[in-house]
Amino acid sequence: MLSKKTLRFFVVSTLCCVLIMAQETAKEARKLKRPWYTRYLVIGNTTLPFTPVTLALIFVSVFYLAFVFYSKPVYVVASHILLEHKDPEAEQKLEEWKQKIGGDAHAFAKYARAHSVCPSKIHGGNLGKFKPQNMTPRFDAICFDPNTPVEQAVGPVQTPFGWHLIYIHERQMEEQKKKRS
Template identity: 40%
Template structure:
C-alpha cells in the first residue's frame, strides 16, 4: 500500500470549469500552464504542484483519488474547497 503520493491539482469553483480543463488537457494543454491560469489555490503559482504528501494528510475525497486513482491522468474530485482536477504523478 502506498504511503506517500506526489500530485498536481487545479482548484476551481464550478464543475463545468473543471470539466472544461480536463477537455483542454486531453487535447494536449500543459497541466502547469492551466493551473497557473485557472487555479484558486496558492499552489497554482507553482503549476499546481502539491509536492509529496502522506496518506491522510489531505481531505478524504482528495486523499482517496491520490492513493487509489490511476496515475498520470486527470481526475475530477469535489471537496469542501471546490472542484479539483487532480493528476497523481507517482506513489511510494
C-alpha cells in the same frame, strides 16, 4: 534500501547464528553440568543471559529490523487546479479542461497557473509529496486509490475547499501480497 534477497539472507543468517550459539551454549552447559539458564550469550561486545526471554527478544528484534528496512513509505506526488464553490460552472469548466489536458503535465501546470485559486498555482498547482490522511478524505480517496490512473487528469472532485482537477505525477503504495491459488 536493501533488496529482498539481501534482507532474506540477513534475517536467515542472523537467526541461524543465534540458534547455533544457543546450541553451543547448551552443549557447554551439559559438559560443565550446569543448568543451561546460568550460561551467557556473547553478541559483539554485549553479554546477555541465555534465557528463553533473551532468545525471544533476539528473534523479535531481527524480524522488526527486517520489517523496518524492507517497508516502503506510501506517498503520492500530485498537482491540482482548485475552483471555488461559488462558481456555478466550476464542474463543467474542470470537465472541459480535463478533456483538453489528458495526460500532459505541462498543459496541466499551465491551466493551474492561469485558473486555480489555490496558492500552489505559482508552482503549477504542484502539492508535492504527501502521505495518506494529509489531505481531505475525498481528495485522499482519489489519490491513493490504486484504480485511479497516474499521469492523467482526474476529476472533478468536490471537497470543502471547492472543485479540484487532480493530476497524479507519482504514486508509491505498499506491495500487494500475491494470493496463492
